[in-house]
Amino acid sequence: MKKQKIDKSDFAIRLETSRSAVDRILDPDCPSTLMTFAKAANAVGKHLKISLA
Structure with missing residues (x-):
């Protein structure tokens, strides 16, 4: 949010x-x-990626 200057x-x-x-x-x-x-990640143009090791 800070990088894209998006407020709450x-x-x-x-x-x-x-x-x-x-x-x-x-x-x-x-x-x-x-x-x-x-949904939050998508709202800022990102994708959530989860990895288990």
Whole structure:
């Protein structure tokens, strides 16, 4: 978000959610689903890639 200069309000619009939901997504103490992380990555033009070793 910082590199692309996207604030939380713009991020919420891209995710089609509320600003408070964005705060929860960005809070490391608040659990989120992998689907939520995938949508968040997609909103900033990235892809979520998970690897298990």
